[in-house]
Amino acid sequence: MNKIIEVNNLSFGYSENILLDNINFSVNKGDFLGIIGANGSGKSTLIKLMLKILTPMSGEIKLLGENIENLKKWDKIGYISQKANSFNGNFPATVEEVVEVNLFSKIGLFRLPKKKHKDMVYDALEKVGMQDYRKRLIGNLSGGQQQRVFIARALVSQPEILFLDEPTVGIDAKSEEAVYCLLARLNKTLGLTIVMVTHDIGAITVHANRLICLGENGLFEHNTKEGITREIVTEIYGYDVNLHMHDYKNCCRKEG
Numbered sequence: 001m002n003k004i005i006e007v008n009n010l011s012f013g014y015s016e017n018i019l020l021d022n023i024n025f026s027v028n029k030g031d032f033l034g035i036i037g038a039n040g041s042g043k044s045t046l047i048k049l050m051l052k053i054l055t056p057m058s059g060e061i062k063l064l065g066e067n068i069e070n071l072k073k074w075d076k077i078g079y080i081s082q083k084a085n086s087f088n089g090n091f092p093a094t095v096e097e098v099v100e101v102n103l104f105s106k107i108g109l110f111r112l113p114k115k116k117h118k119d120m121v122y123d124a125l126e127k128v129g130m131q132d133y134r135k136r137l138i139g140n141l142s143g144g145q146q147q148r149v150f151i152a153r154a155l156v157s158q159p160e161i162l163f164l165d166e167p168t169v170g171i172d173a174k175s176e177e178a179v180y181c182l183l184a185r186l187n188k189t190l191g192l193t194i195v196m197v198t199h200d201i202g203a204i205t206v207h208a209n210r211l212i213c214l215g216e217n218g219l220f221e222h223n224t225k226e227g228i229t230r231e232i233v234t235e236i237y238g239y240d241v242n243l244h245m246h247d248y249k250n251c252c253r254k255e256g
C-alpha cells in the first residue's frame with residue numbers, strides 16, 4: 001500500500017461558511033509532508049478531520065488504506081497537538097510515566113507495566129535521545145527536551161503516521177532545529193510518515209519532501225525539491241511574507 005493517507009472531496013466549515021472546500025490530496029508511505037498557510041486557513045482543522053476529532057460535511061478520508069469511519073488501528077496513528085507544549089510544568093510525573101501513558105491499551109487499565117512495556121518505553125526514549133532523563137520529572141525539563149519526550153510518547157505505540165501541529169512553537173531556535181532534525185532522522189531511518197503543520201517555511205522546506213499550502217483559493221501542492229521562493233509563499237499567504245531560510249547542512253550531526 002503506497003498511499004497511506006487519502007483525502008477525497010473533503011469539505012468542512014464550523015458554521016455555514018465553508019472553511020475547507022473540496023480538498024483532495026494523498027500522502028505516500030514514508031513522505032514527510034508539511035502543511036503551511038496563513039493563520040486561520042484551516043491547517044489544524046484539516047489535521048483534526050484526519051484524526052476523526054471533527055466530522056467532515058462531505059468527502060472521505062482514508063488512513064492506512066481504511067476509511068477512518070471504520071479504522072480500528074488508531075494506535076498506529078500518532079498525534080502531537082499544538083497544546084502539548086503548554087504542558088503543566090508542575091505535573092508530578094516522570095518522563096517514563098509520561099511515555100508509558102500511550103501504552104495503557106496494551107498494559108491494561110489498573111495494571112502495572114511489565115518488563116516488555118518498560119523496554120518499549122526505553123526504546124522510544126532512546127530514539128529521541130532522552131533515555132538518560134527517564135527518571136526526571138517532566139516539568140523540570142526544558143521546552144525542547146519536553147517536546148522530545150512527547151515525540152517519544154507518540155512513538156512508543158510504534159505508529160505508522162505521526163501528525164504534528166506546530167511542534168516547535170515556544171521553543172528556542174536551537175531546540176527547534178534539533179526537533180526538525182530528529183523528525184527528519186525518524187522519517188529516514190524508521191520510514192515513519194510525518195504530517196506537520198508549521199509556519200516555519202524555511203525549516204519545513206529543508207526537511208519535508210512535499211508541501212501542501214492552504215490558501216484563499218484552496219489547496220496548492222508543492223514539491224520542495226523545486227525550491228520555494230518568497231513570491232510563491234506570498235501568493236499562497238495572500239500577503240508579503242519575509243522568508244527566513246535556515247542553514248541545516250550538518251544538522252543531524254549537531255542534533256542534541
Ligand SMILES: Nc1ncnc2c1ncn2[C@@H]1O[C@H](COP(=O)(O)OP(=O)(O)OP(=O)(O)O)[C@@H](O)[C@H]1O
Binds near residue numbers: 038044045
Ligand atoms: N471550534 C471552533 N469553532 C468555530 N470556529 C473555529 C473553531 N476552531 C477553529 N475555528 C476557526 O476556523 C478557522 C481555522 O482555524 P484553524 O485553527 O484550523 O486554522 P490554522 O490554519 O490552524 O490557524 P493558525 O495558523 O492560526 O494556527 C479560524 O478562523 C478559526 O477561528
